[in-house]
Amino acid sequence: MEVQVLDDRAANMPRCSRSSTVQLYGITAPKSRVSKPAGEWQTMKIVCQGREVQVTLNGTQISSTNLNEQQAHAKEHPGINRASGHVGLQNHGTRSTTRTFASAN
Numbered sequence: 253m254e255v256q257v258l259d260d261r262a263a264n265m266p267r268c269s270r271s272s273t274v275q276l277y278g279i280t281a282p283k284s285r286v287s288k289p290a291g292e293w294q295t296m297k298i299v300c301q302g303r304e305v306q307v308t309l310n311g312t313q314i315s316s317t318n319l320n321e322q323q324a325h326a327k328e329h330p331g332i333n334r335a336s337g338h339v340g341l342q343n344h345g346t347r348s349t350t351r352t353f354a355s356a357n
Contacts (some may be wrong), residue, residue: 253279253331254342255298255307259290275315276305279325279332282314 254277297308307315
């Protein structure tokens, strides 16, 4: 599973649910866009408790879903049915500065 982080204010960014910041990629679109312009610090919090996944960006909760309700996406995104996993960061070649804090509480 992937939470998308990108500059969705960029002029060349398509405006569709699969290309926006803080979505469960290909599963749920964010409720609103509260990302800051490129170059400004963003804060993101991802909470996974059981089957519930909530994503908050810059202090606003913009995604909340129960993975049991997303089974239509399970073939393309098998992570929906996993009970555990890893946190990873991926970059497609552009400059990025991140600070990651993870808790397994």
